[in-house]
Amino acid sequence: MGSSIVDLLGPSEIRHLADRLGLRPTKRLGQNFVIDGGTVRRIARLAEVASDDVVIEVGPGLGSLTLALLPEARQVVAVEIDPVLARQLPLTVAERAPSLAGRLTVVEADAMRVQAERLGAEPTVLVANLPYNVAVPVVLHLLDELPSLRGGLVMVQSEVAERMAAGPGSKVYGVPSAKAAWYAGVRRAGAVGRTVFWPVPNVDSGLVAFTRRDPPPTSATREQVFAVVDAAFAQRRKTLRAALAGWAGSADAAEKALRAAGVDPSLRGERLAIGDFARVAEHRP
Incomplete structure (x- = not known):
């Protein structure tokens, strides 16, 4: 054609x-x-x-x-x-x-x-x-x-x-x-x-x-994963521990969820791939 x-x-x-x-x-x-x-x-x-x-x-x-x-x-x-x-x-x-x-x-x-x-x-x-x-x-x-x-x-x-x-x-x-x-x-x-x-x-x-391509394998829904993404980048300069405090209920709860997902709480959102965000979403308190 x-x-x-x-x-x-x-x-x-x-x-x-x-x-x-x-x-x-x-x-x-x-x-x-x-x-x-x-x-x-x-x-x-x-x-x-x-x-x-x-x-x-x-x-x-x-x-x-x-x-x-x-x-x-x-x-x-x-x-x-x-x-x-x-x-x-x-x-x-x-x-x-x-x-x-x-x-x-x-x-x-x-x-x-x-x-x-x-x-x-x-x-x-x-x-x-x-x-x-x-x-x-x-x-x-x-x-x-x-x-x-x-x-x-x-x-x-x-x-x-x-x-x-x-x-x-x-x-x-x-x-x-x-x-x-x-x-x-x-x-x-x-x-x-x-x-x-x-x-x-x-x-x-x-x-x-x-x-x-297929989304990353996860038990979290797309909406749950995207909520983590939105929170992580809402204040780009903050560490994930601080940025996800509202999402998790507190900075301590955010740190616990991040550690459970195998993610360093001192990182910023721009270091995480979509699979990492999905793992964090699975561990929301």
């Missing part, structure tokens, strides 16, 4: 389409539209979408990336919160890739709250250009809500990409890194320049790839 049959959107087509729709990209929705065909082809390639995959695309906007994904996948389920864009997307695809229009499903919904049954399919891959302010909650929600997702590739603000892919001990390792690691192996997959967007953002972007 190749992208040659698709007429991708370029800078002038995107501006023309936005004008026609009376669309002014909003900061609130983090709308920065990709205007470079090479970039969307690169994302589709790096996402390793196979011909039997069902792709979930969040925030398709005017359809730049959608048009690059349609030739590669069996189906693309596009989740769009903006009703004007949600109505326009099927028309754009019908005009520019008529033979592939049947592969597109558009769901008008908030991706942070959308439920599996709304999608009408079981997505296997997430591919999206995500607004930086919602990138982490969207990815975590979809990994939790869609057990069918085997992996994906998202474009996010460069700093968010670093945080999501960071490992224990890194300066930027924190809540997003630890929670993402519950669901998947996460890695940086490249950088994206500012000039491929309209309007041009004042931040750099990066690509993050993830591959689903």
Whole structure:
């Protein structure tokens, strides 16, 4: 399957389409539209979408990336919160890739709250250009809500990409890194320049790839483990003994739980892998 049959959107087509729709990209929705065909082809390639995959695309906007994904996948389920864009997307695809229009499903919904049954399919891959302010909650929600997702590739603000892919001990390792690691192996997959967007953002972007894996073996629930993660990073500079005092009931109780889990109470949260947090959660008093 190749992208040659698709007429991708370029800078002038995107501006023309936005004008026609009376669309002014909003900061609130983090709308920065990709205007470079090479970039969307690169994302589709790096996402390793196979011909039997069902792709979930969040925030398709005017359809730049959608048009690059349609030739590669069996189906693309596009989740769009903006009703004007949600109505326009099927028309754009019908005009520019008529033979592939049947592969597109558009769901008008908030991706942070959308439920599996709304999608009408079981997505296997997430591919999206995500607004930086919602990138982490969207990815975590979809990994939790869609057990069918085997992996994906998202474009996010460069700093968010670093945080999501960071490992224990890194300066930027924190809540997003630890929670993402519950669901998947996460890695940086490249950088994206500012000039491929309209309007041009004042931040750099990066690509993050993830591959689903089993959570660490534990008797604690995901909610219980994430409560430890949240507490450990709420005050980053504190030792775990102090940071987990509220969670455990007291600093002494926190120390007891940490020692029982085989974790040094004088460490800080950034030293712990997700398996360590899971062990601590099992020993809550």
